[in-house]
Amino acid sequence: MYLLVLTPIGVFAEDNYDQTIEKWIKEFQPCALTEEEQRAELLWFRKIAESFRGKSIRTTAEDIKTHFWERDVLSKAFEEITGIRVDHVIMPEGDIVRTITEQMMTGRVMFDAYVNDSDLKGTHLRLNKIVVLSDYMKGEGKTYTDPYLDLDDYLNLEFGQDYDGNQLQIADQQFANLYWFRYDWFTDKKNKADFKAKYGYELGVPINWAAYEDIAEFFTGRNMTNPNGSVVKAYGHMDYAKPSPSLGWRFTDAWLSLAGAGDKGLPNGMPVDEWGIRVENKIPVGSTVERGGDLDGPAAVYALTKYLEWLKFAPPEAKELEWSDSGTVPARGDIAQMIFQYITWLSDDEYHRIGSPVVGKDGKPVWRVAPSPHGRYWEEGMKVGYQDAGSWTIPSNIRDKHRAMTWLWIQFCISKSVSVKKFLVGGTPTRKSTVFHPYLTANSAEYGGVIEFYRSPEEKKWTDSGLNVPHYPALSGLWWINIASAITKEKTPQQAMTNLAMQQDEVMSKLKLAKFSPKLAEVKDRKYWLDQPGAPKQELPEETPKTVPYDELIQQWTK
Amino acid sequence: MKKILFILTGIWLIAVVESVNAKTINLTIDERYWYPFAYIENDQPKGMHVDIIKEALKNLGYEIKIKPLPRKRSIMSCEEGEVDGVISIAFHPELAKSLEFPSDAANPPQSQWGTKESKWRIMQVDQMIVTLIDNNYEFDGDMKSIPNPVRVPRGETIIADLEKFGLYVEEAREDNQNFGKLLRDKDGSVITSSIMAENMDNTPEFKNKFRIQAIPLASQSYFLAFSLKSTLNADEKNKIWDEIKRLRDDYVFMLVMFSQY
Numbered sequence: 053m054y055l056l057v058l059t060p061i062g063v064f065a066e067d068n069y070d071q072t073i074e075k076w077i078k079e080f081q082p083c084a085l086t087e088e089e090q091r092a093e094l095l096w097f098r099k100i101a102e103s104f105r106g107k108s109i110r111t112t113a114e115d116i117k118t119h120f121w122e123r124d125v126l127s128k129a130f131e132e133i134t135g136i137r138v139d140h141v142i143m144p145e146g147d148i149v150r151t152i153t154e155q156m157m158t159g160r161v162m163f164d165a166y167v168n169d170s171d172l173k174g175t176h177l178r179l180n181k182i183v184v185l186s187d188y189m190k191g192e193g194k195t196y197t198d199p200y201l202d203l204d205d206y207l208n209l210e211f212g213q214d215y216d217g218n219q220l221q222i223a224d225q226q227f228a229n230l231y232w233f234r235y236d237w238f239t240d241k242k243n244k245a246d247f248k249a250k251y252g253y254e255l256g257v258p259i260n261w262a263a264y265e266d267i268a269e270f271f272t273g274r275n276m277t278n279p280n281g282s283v284v285k286a287y288g289h290m291d292y293a294k295p296s297p298s299l300g301w302r303f304t305d306a307w308l309s310l311a312g313a314g315d316k317g318l319p320n321g322m323p324v325d326e327w328g329i330r331v332e333n334k335i336p337v338g339s340t341v342e343r344g345g346d347l348d349g350p351a352a353v354y355a356l357t358k359y360l361e362w363l364k365f366a367p368p369e370a371k372e373l374e375w376s377d378s379g380t381v382p383a384r385g386d387i388a389q390m391i392f393q394y395i396t397w398l399s400d401d402e403y404h405r406i407g408s409p410v411v412g413k414d415g416k417p418v419w420r421v422a423p424s425p426h427g428r429y430w431e432e433g434m435k436v437g438y439q440d441a442g443s444w445t446i447p448s449n450i451r452d453k454h455r456a457m458t459w460l461w462i463q464f465c466i467s468k469s470v471s472v473k474k475f476l477v478g479g480t481p482t483r484k485s486t487v488f489h490p491y492l493t494a495n496s497a498e499y500g501g502v503i504e505f506y507r508s509p510e511e512k513k514w515t516d517s518g519l520n521v522p523h524y525p526a527l528s529g530l531w532w533i534n535i536a537s538a539i540t541k542e543k544t545p546q547q548a549m550t551n552l553a554m555q556q557d558e559v560m561s562k563l564k565l566a567k568f569s570p571k572l573a574e575v576k577d578r579k580y581w582l583d584q585p586g587a588p589k590q591e592l593p594e595e596t597p598k599t600v601p602y603d604e605l606i607q608q609w610t611k
Numbered sequence: 612m613k614k615i616l617f618i619l620t621g622i623w624l625i626a627v628v629e630s631v632n633a634k635t636i637n638l639t640i641d642e643r644y645w646y647p648f649a650y651i652e653n654d655q656p657k658g659m660h661v662d663i664i665k666e667a668l669k670n671l672g673y674e675i676k677i678k679p680l681p682r683k684r685s686i687m688s689c690e691e692g693e694v695d696g697v698i699s700i701a702f703h704p705e706l707a708k709s710l711e712f713p714s715d716a717a718n719p720p721q722s723q724w725g726t727k728e729s730k731w732r733i734m735q736v737d738q739m740i741v742t743l744i745d746n747n748y749e750f751d752g753d754m755k756s757i758p759n760p761v762r763v764p765r766g767e768t769i770i771a772d773l774e775k776f777g778l779y780v781e782e783a784r785e786d787n788q789n790f791g792k793l794l795r796d797k798d799g800s801v802i803t804s805s806i807m808a809e810n811m812d813n814t815p816e817f818k819n820k821f822r823i824q825a826i827p828l829a830s831q832s833y834f835l836a837f838s839l840k841s842t843l844n845a846d847e848k849n850k851i852w853d854e855i856k857r858l859r860d861d862y863v864f865m866l867v868m869f870s871q872y
Contacts, residue, residue: 153869157872158648158737158805158806159804160737160805161737161827297862448809449823450825453749454825525870526866526869533863563870564872
């Protein structure tokens with residue numbers, strides 16, 4: 053079983069390495085692999101990295117629990133097993149976008165790899181400044197490709213692919229954006245009776261925005277009791293509104309298509325996607341309605357208008373919060389629902405701790421997640437929600453041994469040896485073997501519906517930004533400045549979206565990309581485009597609010 | 612009608628007076644083709660460094676004139692006071708005798724990347740080593756090991772550092788001349804930026820003929836350096852450097868600027 057090495061030092065070293073592997077096998081439990089398979093995989097890493105011992109690499113990822121664990125635990129394991137030291141730097145997502153752009157555009161060697169959202173795949177496809185991982189695995193990197201990698205096990209390999217199925221990026225973590233609510237409050241008899249009396253329909257999971265709004269109004273200011281006995285004045289909504297890069301992705305993460313802007317099509321609307329960009333033959337041709345886009349159409353304006361209106365149902369401090377501050381706020385026990393909750397935050401201890409205001413006396417969460425309610429412009433066939441996929445990306449200026457070492461670290465982070473344990477820490481699965489693991493079958497109640505979501509074929513309807521977006525870094529910055537101008541009332545929602553659409557088109561017109569570079573369409577009368585089928589969509593009347601009982605809705609995810 | 616003409620004339624006069632009153636700043640730039648940082652296209656200076664400088668000076672109310680010159684001539688024109696400064700130059704103690712750099716240029720603070728970066732730089736640029744494809748050489752940080760001769764763009768400040776290690780340096784006006792010599796002589800190395808090397812690899816003449824080393828040779832802050840004879844006072848110079856810094860830290864400006872290349 054163990055190699056016999058001729059020198060005493062060699063024998064000692066071999067035993068030492070194997071003890072190290074046994075230690076980490078114990079740590080990474082439960083596991084998607086049998087113990088024997090796990091040992092084989094970790095031994096493979098040890099052996100293949102022999103010539104790299106003592107060297108170091110530097111990578112970066114955003115500030116969520118999954119990546120803190122990679123930094124604090126996984127990198128230690130990797131170094132002990134392979135001898136390669138990893139400096140895994142954690143920084144805000146906005147800084148990651150800024151830094152990878154600088155590296156690609158100036159050639160600076162800042163990081164060997166990034167966990168960079170696959171929302172940038174349209175950018176990477178067009179800029180051609182990253183390593184195409186599928187090519188690397190077949191060619192130069194074949195020797196260093198883990199024979200146990202099993203990419204077929206991935207939930208959404210397509211997130212990191214280009215039009216031809218080439219793997220540009222590979223997910224390290226993913227998390228959907230779902231509707232979060234207080235199941236205990238929604239099923240409380242008095243709440244149900246009072247709601248029915250006031251609004252004329254049943255309190256339940258909102259199917260549309262009209263119902264979400266009624267529920268938000270109903271709960272705001274209402275005195276509610278938590279399982280730990282605390283009494284609170286509730287808020288019917290939670291959000292964040294501080295001008296910052298994260299205000300941009302509050303919208304680009306499919307908020308507009310949740311409202312119903314854009315066309316039908318999975319994984320992304322075609323020809324008009326959730327960024328409001330119209331694409332013809334893979335070439336972006338415009339964002340304004342006048343060019344056939346939908347970024348300043350009635351549906352987009354409705355999306356921004358409702359975002360602004362609903363801030364009155366959220367705690368006042370929401371206006372000072374960014375993405376990284378707001379996700380854990382509902383765990384303090386005074387939020388009835390949150391239409392736009394990134395489920396990575398649900399791994400926070402406060403959502404699970406006995407004694408927390410959102411955990412029952414039986415230790416199970418009294419909150420649930422459900423499909424996101426959609427706005428009045430939404431149609432069947434459109435994507436239902438957003439899924440973030442932080443994905444390993446190697447800039448093409450990372451070369452030779454550095455590229456090989458980096459690829460080994462990446463594969464270690466996404467390996468089946470660690471994937472289940474990683475999910476238990478951070479709640480961001482990428483593999484089927486994780487979400488279908490017997491441990492999660494036995495403990496699914498602790499996750500409030502997240503496991504059911506990932507097991508369901510419905511999961512495919514929550515997708516990342518698509519290949520339509522030609523330059524995520526340049527365009528994303530425009531969003532938050534313009535959204536902020538509407539928050540401060542410097543501009544009306546229509547003015548803000550029109551300004552955004554025009555700026556976006558102006559930036560796109562100046563892009564000089566290696567392929568599928570934007571080419572703006574001629575401007576036509578707004579009425580011409582609004583009269584065409586599909587996006588941009590005509591103004592629609594108010595909708596009738598609709599809800600569904602959670603227990604009935606969850607059946608969709610357990611079919 | 613007369614009233615309208617009078618008003619229009621008044622507006623025109625105000626515009627003329629304002630443009631006369633705007634201070635003009637004369638700068639020079641190396642005419643070397645150094646895409647995407649600084650290069651000449653249709654006789655106009657272009658590039659990321661030029662974009663940042665132009666925007667900074669515009670924000671401060673300056674009119675700007677930029678004269679492309681060969682590198683050494685560029686520095687001489689600063690020494691002679693013909694221009695206010697030079698765009699896109701790295702610090703060297705010898706240059707500090709005739710050019711004014713920001714206060715931290717001589718000893719910049721360490722960044723989170725482990726490189727020394729001035730707060731008032733226009734941009735940080737990595738210098739890479741390029742060798743022939745069939746040369747097994749691997750740069751591991753040992754300067755003395757760099758294959759001779761080391762071919763560098765004329766006037767680059769890194770030349771002095773290379774010579775300190777006993778390396779034999781050859782200079783050329785343009786990078787493609789250095790690459791041509793590398794292929795012709797089949798020995799030595801070229802120092803250039805990663806982007807320039809990759810662009811060379813996209814040309815039929817140089818494709819698949821050389822290798823860019825994995826580890827950078829150096830990472831340098833590039834500056835707008837002022838002539839010691841410039842009429843700009845210390846406060847004006849500091850305001851310009853501060854505006855450069857502000858723009859470089861401006862998230863949206865930089866991302867949009869990067870996207871244009």
